[in-house]
Amino acid sequence: MSAQALCAFLALAGIAAYVQTVTGFAFGLVMMGFIALFGLLPLPDAAAMVGVLTLVNATQMMLHGGRHHVAWHELRLVLSASLPALVVGYFLLEWLADTRADALRVALGLVIMASSLQLAVQRKSLDRPSTDRSFVGFGIVSGIMGGLFSTGGPPLVYHFYRQPMPVARIRETLVAAFGTAQVVRLSLVAATGNIPPPSTLAGVAAVPIVMVLTYAARRWPPPLPDKVLKMIVFVLLFLSGLSLALPAALRLLAG
Numbered sequence: 001m002s003a004q005a006l007c008a009f010l011a012l013a014g015i016a017a018y019v020q021t022v023t024g025f026a027f028g029l030v031m032m033g034f035i036a037l038f039g040l041l042p043l044p045d046a047a048a049m050v051g052v053l054t055l056v057n058a059t060q061m062m063l064h065g066g067r068h069h070v071a072w073h074e075l076r077l078v079l080s081a082s083l084p085a086l087v088v089g090y091f092l093l094e095w096l097a098d099t100r101a102d103a104l105r106v107a108l109g110l111v112i113m114a115s116s117l118q119l120a121v122q123r124k125s126l127d128r129p130s131t132d133r134s135f136v137g138f139g140i141v142s143g144i145m146g147g148l149f150s151t152g153g154p155p156l157v158y159h160f161y162r163q164p165m166p167v168a169r170i171r172e173t174l175v176a177a178f179g180t181a182q183v184v185r186l187s188l189v190a191a192t193g194n195i196p197p198p199s200t201l202a203g204v205a206a207v208p209i210v211m212v213l214t215y216a217a218r219r220w221p222p223p224l225p226d227k228v229l230k231m232i233v234f235v236l237l238f239l240s241g242l243s244l245a246l247p248a249a250l251r252l253l254a255g
Contacts (some may be wrong), residue, residue: 001199002061005040008116009049014205015212017057019233021217022142024171025178026233027054028151032114033240036105041203043104044093045196048189051182053210058179060214062172071165074135074249078156078177083184084147089147090188096148102248108149109245115154116237125164134159146181147188153178176227 001009012034020027028050035046096104138159146152156177160170189195195205224232 001041001202006202006205008038009035009203010111010206010209013053013203014209017053017210017213018217020054020057021061021214022221023149023233024174024189024238025153025157026086027057027178028149028153029115029237030240031150032108032151033237033244036108037240037244041159041200042198043149044194045200046094048186048194048196049200049206050151051186051189052204053206055179055182055186056207056210057214058175060184060211061175061218063178064218065171065177069166069169070176071169071173074160075161075176077132078142079180080196081136082152082181086147086152086181086184087143087188089144090185091147093148094192094194102231102252104148104242105248106245106252108241109241109248111145111149111151111154112241112244113238115151115157115240116234118154118158120231120234126162127164129163129165130159142177143181146185152181169191189230194213224246 012031016027016030019030031050031053032043032046035041035050036043040046041049093104123237138155141155142152144152145155153174155172160174163170196200
């Protein structure tokens with residue numbers, strides 16, 4: 001990783017950590033979207049580094065008392081489905097990265113755009129909790145996305161934020177799910193020998209930046225209404241996904 005790419009990576013990590021802490025998700029989406037857009041790293045290497053930084057962010061949030069709010073029953077349902085699906089998504093990434101690079105870019109761009117639309121739409125909570133089966137289903141989708149792109153958040157965010165739960169309980173349950181998923185995904189990276197090269201591992205320099213920005217977001221949240229904050233994130237993510245997917249889609253159509 002060049003010095004310029006490393007500086008861009010560190011800046012993105014700080015922004016992503018702040019956004020994740022304030023909104024409850026989007027670390028992987030912000031990082032993977034802009035990394036792919038500007039070609040800072042190969043997507044498999046980027047996913048591994050994003051996994052490390054996501055785990056740092058999640059661990060720090062949980063150590064600050066978040067574990068007391070976790071909805072353990074729902075978390076067990078999600079993890080029982082998402083972790084096996086994550087393994088499938090991980091090996092699917094290995095195949096796509098070698099043979100279908102443009103298809104992978106289109107898929108990632110569409111995921112980012114769909115997730116950004118999720119932020120722009122206001123949803124009313126359900127009158128009663130969803131069934132156990134629904135948590136399992138959304139866990140499967142989340143696991144596949146997490147294995148592919150290290151961004152398994154959007155399906156779970158959509159499902160959990162519709163539940164009649166306190167926001168703190170939703171947020172900390174999601175953090176616990178994301179952190180556990182990253183432990184499994186990073187274990188797969190190590191077990192399959194796909195550890196990023198030393199030049200990419202320089203990205204671990206982002207760890208203190210993630211920690212500082214995570215603390216700052218919890219200590220001094222931005223003085224913006226939730227609607228304004230969500231709209232800012234929506235615009236950034238949508239444009240990132242569009243810029244990533246459109247050129248690759250045109251190449252696929254032309255070829």
